[in-house]
Structure formats: structure tokens, C-alpha cells
Amino acid sequence: MGKKFLNMLPFLRNMTHKPAFTFTARLRSFRYAFRGLRTMLFSQHNAWVHAIATILVVIAGGICHLSASEWCAIVVMVAAVWTAEALNTAFEFLCDVASPQFHPLVEKAKDVAAGAVLLSAIGAVVVGVLIFWPRLVALW
Secondary structure, X not given: OOHHHHHHOHHHHHHXXXXXXXXXXXXXXXHHHHHHHHHHXXXXXHHHHHXXXXXXXXXXXXXXXXXXXXXXXXXXXXXXXXXXXXXXHHHHHHHHXXXXXXXXXXXXXXXXXXXXXXXXXXXXXXXXXXXXXXXXXXXX
């Protein structure tokens, strides 16, 4: 883009300037991320359900001596569920700010975001059943 065009749109000029990489800035980023995870855990009841499920799956995986590929599948699914929950939480916070009063489209948007969490949780359960069911059947 030409300088003349950038001068017409000052907000674009600011986007082309990148701050220098600093180690303290990276540490601050991690601090913000952990603060976000803490906010999610203390504000969302479903996050506690996911936390308990995660702990139980890790314990069961340790008891069952899962293979590396099975652990990979478990880790991917746990990460998918937690990511969906975190994005849903952020989306709900933003919706509450953007539309403090009830709005039917905001309700639909929140329902879709919650549906994404449900889809990832169902996928995690399916993977869990595929991995753990044969071991449970072998015990009987």
C-alpha cells in the first residue's frame, strides 16, 4: 500500500508497525493466558465437569498402560474439548457485553457455541470408548 493511502487511514498505519520481540512481553502473554484459564475454571460449571473427566481419563490411561498412539488420541481430544470450552466461554462473555439485554440472535449464537462444545465432548467420548472399551471387556 502506498504511504498516501496509509496516511488517509491512520489505523492501518498502526497495524504495519510491529513491536519488538521481548522476553518479558512473552511472559506477560503467558500470564494473560493462565488468567483466562483461571477465569474459565471459576466462572463455568462445565469447566469443572471437563476437569474431572480429564483427571479420570488420565488416571484410567495410566492404569491401562495406554500406547503412545492411544495417548496421542486422548491428548488431542482433551485439548479439543478444553479449547471448545474456552472459546465458548470467551464468546459468551463477548455476547453479554455486546447485548446485555436478551436478544434472540445472541441466544442462537450462544446455543451454537455450546453445541460446538457438545460436539467435541461427544467426539472425546467416542475416542474414549474405542480406547477403553476393549480393556474393560477383557476384565470381565
